[in-house]
Amino acid sequence: xxxxxxxxxxxxxxxxxxxxxxxxxxxxxxxxxxxxxxxxxxxxxxxxxxxxxxxxxxxxxxxxxxxxxxxxxxxxxxxxxxxxxxxxxxxxxxxxxxxxxxxxxxxxxxxxxxxxxxxxxxxxxxxxxxxxxxxxxxxxxxxxxxxxxxxxxxxxxxxxxxxxxxxxxxxxxxxxxxxxxxxxxxxxxxxxxxxxxxxxxxxxxxxxxxxxxxxxxxxxxxxxxxxxxxxxxxxxxxxxxxxxxxxxxxxxxxxxxxxxxxxxxxxxxxxxxxxxxxxxxxxxxxxxxxxxxxxxxxxxxxxxxxxxxxxxxxxxxxxxxxxxxxxxxxxxxxxxxxxxxxxxxxxxxxxxxxxxxxxxxxxxxxxxxxxxxxxxxxxxxxxxxxxxxxxxxxxxxxxxxxxxxxxxxxxxxxxxxxxxxxxxxxxxxxxxxxxxxxxxxxxxxxxxxxxxxxxxxxxxxxxxxxxxxxxxxx
Ligand code: 2AM
Numbered sequence: 001x002x003x004x005x006x007x008x009x010x011x012x013x014x015x016x017x018x019x020x021x022x023x024x025x026x027x028x029x030x031x032x033x034x035x036x037x038x039x040x041x042x043x044x045x046x047x048x049x050x051x052x053x054x055x056x057x058x059x060x061x062x063x064x065x066x067x068x069x070x071x072x073x074x075x076x077x078x079x080x081x082x083x084x085x086x087x088x089x090x091x092x093x094x095x096x097x098x099x100x101x102x103x104x105x106x107x108x109x110x111x112x113x114x115x116x117x118x119x120x121x122x123x124x125x126x127x128x129x130x131x132x133x134x135x136x137x138x139x140x141x142x143x144x145x146x147x148x149x150x151x152x153x154x155x156x157x158x159x160x161x162x163x164x165x166x167x168x169x170x171x172x173x174x175x176x177x178x179x180x181x182x183x184x185x186x187x188x189x190x191x192x193x194x195x196x197x198x199x200x201x202x203x204x205x206x207x208x209x210x211x212x213x214x215x216x217x218x219x220x221x222x223x224x225x226x227x228x229x230x231x232x233x234x235x236x237x238x239x240x241x242x243x244x245x246x247x248x249x250x251x252x253x254x255x256x257x258x259x260x261x262x263x264x265x266x267x268x269x270x271x272x273x274x275x276x277x278x279x280x281x282x283x284x285x286x287x288x289x290x291x292x293x294x295x296x297x298x299x300x301x302x303x304x305x306x307x308x309x310x311x312x313x314x315x316x317x318x319x320x321x322x323x324x325x326x327x328x329x330x331x332x333x334x335x336x337x338x339x340x341x342x343x344x345x346x347x348x349x350x351x352x353x354x355x356x357x358x359x360x361x362x363x364x365x366x367x368x369x370x371x372x373x374x375x376x377x378x379x380x381x382x383x384x385x386x387x388x389x390x391x392x393x394x395x396x397x398x399x400x401x402x403x404x405x406x407x408x409x410x411x412x413x414x415x416x417x418x419x420x421x422x423x424x425x426x427x428x429x430x431x432x433x434x435x436x437x438x439x440x441x442x443x444x445x446x447x448x449x450x451x452x453x454x455x456x457x458x459x460x461x462x463x464x465x466x467x468x469x470x471x472x473x474x
Pocket of ligand 1: 009012035075076079080083084
């Protein structure tokens, strides 16, 4: 029997669907799973009658692969990846390629890259996005690792990935952990997009919009400049009625959000590098706050706020203003995310290409959206673009939206409706365009208690001054 073109270890749903996707593009695939019964079930069901062979024995699995072997690991992120790598090492040869397609932390990927390079084993850390359906029909793939390792898997990954205008949503991102880093930022941005949509919904709900009306709004938005997968599914969510109660299902769902941690990793990495991603940060914190359900229920009767929602706006007016607030905030979130990627690229020497990243995110993944075409164009037009907000298209949108955006944030604040991501985005916008921030006072305070010195606006940069501040008498 001929050898397989590709091997995959880890047959949870993502793994199974990727196997089916690879096989459907004309490749022979071998599979292995720690628990053999899972492999058997897959062979008897999804893989039945297809060019897929399963193995209960890892050695036989490895031997079934054509060299250089291409083995993708799709197991739980963390120690399981290391465990599988260790099991493979005695069985594979120098020049074989291991791909980690899970949601690994980029520093783990950096470590594994170095470890395997020493042993002459090729390694690619690939972010894969698109959920179960994406894995089956075409995900966005963000591979990182040495270029020559990438070339080995490029034909298969290009074949299985999503396509936009005939272009594969899969490009080599950079060395080492670059692929998993880009995937991490993708997830952070996904958190931001979702939270912004939730804030729009919260305002609409307070203003008395029915689920049906909201389904129509998001459907309309999905046909305009906000067109995206997340807006589309949001529209559909509002159309689903709970059979038991006859209410929209969304109103029966517990308001306690889960997270697997990639959003938190994004925030940690941003803090470490001194990047500002306040929209994503707000989204991560909003999830954490949502999980304090019992505390919130307990606090609700004790802490006062405004009662009846008042806006003085027609529903049509409110809809338009919320649209502008959402779109402007989304631009800020992406501007922050792209700048964080650039900072990481400089720090780790990855040479990330912003246009390529936006291009890969256009299809297959959760944040896929029309507007990524604009981001791609912005960075292709000016690879050195300092901030997405300063690109002509995005600048135009922000300038045209800012008045409505402010009005929405003010309205939310007046009515006691939390809009952490809308307002964090607006504060970033207003800070970034401010020539003079109040950090002069901050410098005075630092000089007061710690003699940290300060620069003066009327003296050359780099010249430091100190004031003898009056002694504080307690
Ligand atoms: P299992 O079916 O044997 O549990 C998602 O959990 C996937 O990762 C599953 O295919 C699971 O295999 C696999 N997995 C989790 N931990 C693993 C480990 N330590 N070694 C090998 N596979 C593991």
